[in-house]
Amino acid sequence: KISGEGKGGAAGFAKGEADVKLVAKDGxxxxxxxxxxxxxxxxxxxxxxxxxxxxxxxxxxxxxxLQQTLEGPADGEADTGEEPAEKKGWFGRSKT
Structure with missing residues (x-):
């Protein structure tokens, strides 16, 4: 679980969290x-x-x-500092 929170005085507050799951899959x-x-x-x-x-x-x-740091750029893609093209990888957000 990754979480954080902050208070902005009169502006109010914000809290957020991400539940992260790691599962062994296909090597x-x-x-x-x-x-x-x-x-x-x-x-x-x-x-x-x-x-x-x-x-x-x-x-x-x-x-x-994080995925790009761990796996490197997609095949044939140079590191130009731009957002990478769609890449098939191991990461995905739950649909809940």
């Missing part, structure tokens, strides 16, 4: 995760669904970067 390790964010105060007035979506996007970006 490697499959990593899956599910992310949840909670907000309160004025932050919640902005729309907790928007903030939850942003938290999920940030988790996807984190695990994509």
């Amino acid at each position: 490697g390790t499959e990593l899956s995760y599910d992310v949840e964010a909670k907000v309160g105060g004025k932050l919640a007035q902005l729309g907790s669904r928007i903030i939850d979506g942003f938290a999920k996007k940030m988790a996807d970006q984190f695990f994509s970067n």
Whole structure:
């Protein structure tokens, strides 16, 4: 489990966590995760669904970067600093 929280005074608070699972699969390790964010105060007035979506996007970006660091760039792809093309790998977000 990866978790974090912060308080913004009058703005409110934000808490988030990702449940991470590692499972041995086909000679490697499959990593899956599910992310949840909670907000309160004025932050919640902005729309907790928007903030939850942003938290999920940030988790996807984190695990994509982790995958690229562990596995390297996709075949035939140079490290240009740009977002990598769709790559089949071991990581995926749970559909829950």
